[in-house]
Amino acid sequence: MENKPSYNELKTRCDDFQAQIIRFLKVEQDLIVTRSKLDRDLSRFISMQKYFQNGIQAKSPEEFADITIESVIETFEIECSAFYIYDRTENVMKVKAFYGTDYVPEGEWQLDGDWISSKEFLKTGNIFTEQIEPDSEPFGILGLASVIISAFYDEDGNLHGMLLGGISSDKKDYYDEIDEEIKASFMVFTQQMSSMLRNFEAKMYLDIRVQERTAEVIKQKQEIENKNVQIMEMDRMRTRFFTNISHEFRTPLTLILSPLEDMLTKKELTEKNRITMERMHRSASRMLALTNQLLDLSKIDSGGMKLELIESDLYRFLMIIFNTFTPLAERNNIRFKFRIPGDEFRTYYDQDKMEKIVYNLLSNAFKFTPVGGIIDSSIKIYQDRHPNVIEISVKDSGPGIPLELTEKIFDRFYQLEGSVRMD
Missing domain, CATH: 3.30.565.10 (Histidine kinase-like ATPase, C-terminal domain)
Structure with a gap:
């Protein structure tokens, strides 16, 4: 007969099997957590790719800001978002777009220089999360319970603006807390957005310069066309003037030449009178030739000159x-x-x-x-x-x-x- 295991042996085996099941369940839980994290990362990656494609197609700074805050809400599954640009002259953060708390006037989103200095945005880059006390300034009065904020800078390292994500007090129970994992992704998103914003602003600047230059060229072209019209009208007036003058000259010259030619054929003319009349005939003929040249010029200008072949x-x-x-x-x-x-x-x-x-x-x-x-x-x-x-x-x-x-x-x-x- 086979020896049956003792109670202690059976208990040891059960303990080992139970430990294996616990380890398996822990590994399974870790896999579930990892898979969930990978799914979130993949979803954020897809959302960010979609954002970059849409952001490039923005037609104005306002449209770029709207696309950005919509992408923040979709990518990080948070309720509210705001896009700020830093005004160096007034030392304030001016909101360019916001979503999630439409009942709050736009002016109340503006952030003053004291708040900016308190976060040391002007000294170094910073990203932080913050739990907000109700009715506190500046975000409590906006109805926010928690926020995540990431500043962005221009190529020279100067503060350019900041991106905000938030959850309202009314709906905080429906959203996950903003944790360290979101902070890392939010900072990467902000950096990519900042780079794209610089390219967008450079493109907008070039577009504006091209539009201005195009407008100048069109204006100059119009001025040249107007001047050409004036010059052409002056040419037509000059042509009409020369034509009229030439015709006025030809008639009396013809009347002068015809009697002179008749008189030069007469034999009873004295030599002195003949010489005088020949001079008169040459001068009148010269005047008639010049008059005909003026008529020719008028014909050339008006396109009326034709070849007689x-x-x-x-x-x-x-x-x-x-x-x-x-x-x-x-x-x-x-x-x-x-x-x-x-x-x-x-x-x-x-x-x-x-x-x-x-x-x-x-x-x-x-x-x-x-x-x-x-x-x-x-x-x-x-x-x-x-x-x-x-x-x-x-x-x-x-x-x-x-x-x-x-x-x-x-x-x-x-x-x-x-x-x-x-x-």
């Missing part, structure tokens, strides 16, 4: 113009050369405008070329380009134009200071 021998046409300057070259002892690369070149061109262009080029060359100087004119045809390019070149031995003033070539009536005309 005809097909003709360009070389022959230019040769006629060049030959009209030969007597002037001989009188001033100027070596006047013009080179044409062939006998004939038929193309379409506006004879009137071509004559004016070439005449002006040669006239300027003769005006500023000294006696005994050289004027060299040439024509080149580039038929390898499409369309064909015709280059008319006039070179002279006059004083020339300084390189820095070449941009003035097409400015109307511009003339170099000290330039001498060689008429």
Whole structure:
């Protein structure tokens, strides 16, 4: 027969088994506590991630403060929250957003310099919890029973503001106490929030500067457009004026030229009268030419100038113009050369405008070329380009134009200071 265990042996075994069960239950309880802590940490982490995503999208400081206090209540499962910014000028904490005690006026949330100094916020960072006596200042009169407060600072270490979480006296039995575990997480939350707030304020500053600069650019653009409108109107008025004046001049000039031309054809004129009338005819013709130039300028400004194209021998046409300057070259002892690369070149061109262009080029060359100087004119045809390019070149031995003033070539009536005309 087997030996049965004694009472003492059975008691020892029961005690050992009971101890194992107690250890198991303790381990299980520790696991439950750890799992609960991990769940809370995970929930806070998710809430903080959500806060960071929402905070970045804030459109104003007020919206940023509202998002922050909502996240504090959700993340730490507390009833009340307030977001403060420190006003250095007035040495007060001004509330920017609060939640949980809506029946308290906003002004009563403000914290004065004495309270700030008592917490040593201006000296060093601090986070603390506090049980509040009923009706005490500053939080008892707000109806709070306990609070957790964490200050935050700018990049230079200066006090920037503080974040508050709290539980009201009316509902303190429904919330867990604010313990050391919450303090650690609350401080991390505040630090992350502070970093995000600095970035947000920097972005807001840049946005404001961009808006201001954009407004300045729009204003400047509007001013330029208004000035352009004024300038265009002045140009139209000037064009109308020149057009009217030119037409007024042409009629009497035509009436003067026609009788003069008739009288110059008469053979009985004395030599003295003929010379006088020829001078009168040249002067009137010159005035008419100038008047026609004014009309041309008016047409160009108004967009009414059109090309009158005809097909003709360009070389022959230019040769006629060049030959009209030969007597002037001989009188001033100027070596006047013009080179044409062939006998004939038929193309379409506006004879009137071509004559004016070439005449002006040669006239300027003769005006500023000294006696005994050289004027060299040439024509080149580039038929390898499409369309064909015709280059008319006039070179002279006059004083020339300084390189820095070449941009003035097409400015109307511009003339170099000290330039001498060689008429």
